Amino acid sequence: MSKDIFDIINCNPLSDDLFLDSNFVLLIKEHDARSDERKAKPIDLKRHWLPANAVYETPSRLIDCTHYLAALIYSLDYFAVSNTSSNSKCNRICFMLSSIIKFLEYCWLNNIFDLGAISAPFTLNLAKILARNGWHEALDIDCRVNEFLDKAIDPSHPIFKSTNSSVSLSSVGFQSAIATNISGMEVAVYFNKVRQLQVTKGWRTSFRMNDKAPCGMQYSLLRQTLESINLLYHSVDGYRVNVVPYEHYVRLAKKLTENPGTTEDINSYDAGMLLEYSLDYLNSKSNRTLRLLAFAAKQLAQLGNLKESFSRVMRFARRIGLIKSDAIEPVSINDGLKFLNSSTKDLLNSCFIVIAIFNARRKGELTHKKYGLFLGSGIVINEKAGIFLQEFYVEKTVKDYVKFYIASATKLAITILEKLQLVFLGKLFKNHNYSKITDRNLTLFRYKAVNATGFASVYSQFNFECFEPAMSGNFINSAIGKPMRLTPHMFRRLYCKVFINRYEYFMLPFLSYQLQHEDIATTQIYVSNPQTQAESAELSKLYDWNLQTQSEALILHNDEIMTSMAEVTKEKFSEIIYRSISAENTSGGYTKLTRALYKKMFSSVGYAKPDTEKMKILIERLRSRGHSPRAFKHAQCLAGANRIKSKSKCWQRSDNQLHKENASPKLCRGCLFSWTSEEHVYGMELDLISLKLEAAKVPESSIARINLEYDIEDLEDTLRYHKSYLERRL
Structure with missing residues (x-):
């Protein structure tokens, strides 16, 4: 192993986000770690390889190539210095490290040892290959795997062993076998080929094939990969490329791939069903669920006959109406524990859905283990008027906490979450009020599972996940009546849809603030996505619009x-x-x-x-x-x-x-920044006159008159806003 890299680091110290120890383990600071967790993620650089090529007949370790290693570390250090702390910074650095190492492997295979010799045609050809078949083709993985398997004689080689050998390959074993740096799902592509060889040689009897196959990168992955490779241009002198590998990487990624599309949407009917079910759960079942969990924790923690303790818990659940009087009691303790843990998840799902839809928050902004909602993160402005101010972390732009006004439904959901945390702590919760107690280290979407002795000793983290039945899938199925693939981002888009249909575009800057976008152009994408347009098309059929x-x-x-x-x-x-x-x-x-x-x-x-x-x-x-x-x-x-x-x-x-x-x-025409003109204001004034004339012809006590008066009031508010803006502009 070369020690030259440490001499280089002594002359060019790294930032606080990175540290290379004497055992060649790169420690990446985890800014999103809680006080009780590790503070840095270790990446063992000794496991990364450079394969044989036309110059070197045998594979080499990355740490033995000082020029490559220095380029990698200082590229990552440039990103670390250039970007502020955030909950995703460590993960982004890890992704960039993986991408750059695979790029260095590609350079090594093509006998490029001096990164300064890299040219624009060389990098452009790689981008085309990545879009076509990913790193599989770029690094010639299939051919290298075939060469290894043709010579394989040792059934105990790490490539044939893994912690779950029936469905996966060991990334470490695969990497050591062919001296590559692909891992995870990229390795899974070669599962069938490796297992088939084992069956053919009699090293195992059978295996269940998977359906993984090599494929090219889609827009998002290709864009991020090219952006990562660009960091090599910012490495220190002597260990950097001389040209920006991909000067227009976004445009190139779009050109080489299909349209990235938009976030999948949820239709209005199913969204209404899900929200109604969640609100009903909070209003009718949440307090009873809290009482049940507190009662169960005390009963199960007592010494004595477990079956009798558990029977008392189930009778209590039946008495407070969480189990129907004619329902069959769980036949085993495991079934009963499953019922209690399912009740906890239902409570968390209800709160998450209500808060996410009504406040347009991202999943991590609510459920993150460190930056998510915490105990006492709100302020009561006016209880009687129902005005509350709530702190939410904004993870992509501000990367800090921002205060937003919330309504009573959100306040109720957060209060229930706070009570749930008090239940886990064994404290009194019935008289707890919104934000009565403050503890920034106690996030609200942590939970403790119920076991035979009460609550587990460690916390688990709630993660809204519709693909996992036990987490959110069963709840969604109960709410909508069918399984459905949902993502929290759909709720953010749903908020925009409701907002625009209610307030029109004159409030667009306020919507942009609520979403905490950096520019109105991004907000425009949310309110003009193809799914929303599709719904407009459906409405046009009902109202004969063309x-x-x-x-x-x-x-x-x-x-x-x-x-x-x-x-x-x-x-x-x-x-x-x-x-x-x-x-x-x-x-x-x-x-x-x-x-x-x-x-x-x-x-x-x-x-x-x-x-x-x-x-x-x-x-x-x-x-x-x-x-x-x-x-x-x-x-x-x-x-x-x-x-x-x-x-x-x-x-x-x-x-x-x-x-x-x-x-x-x-x-x-169609410019994202073209907004209201004076002619538009004049047109709204004419509409206002028309509405008032129409309202005068309708009986005062009629529903039609009341609706017209609502429309008139909204239009007058809109006009006042536009006119004040135009006056400021003049």
């Missing part, structure tokens, strides 16, 4: 506006030029410019009565040179207030600037 006709009419309308604006602009421009040439007392730089051009073009010294034909020629010449005035901001534009401006249609790559002077209906 969405295609509407879309075409809008395009024609905008084109007509653009044509009219162009004609008016030309007329106005002609008037300006004529006045500049003919008026005796006109002054200013623009007038001097037009007169100088007129004189140069036509050798004229007189301006009092310009020739009409000459004027037309001058006007066309000026227009062709870009001197014609253009309408500015045909709509209220929000692009200037956002960090990511490149998604604006008037942004130009050449100077990385917005060019709002190019605004027109055609250019701004």
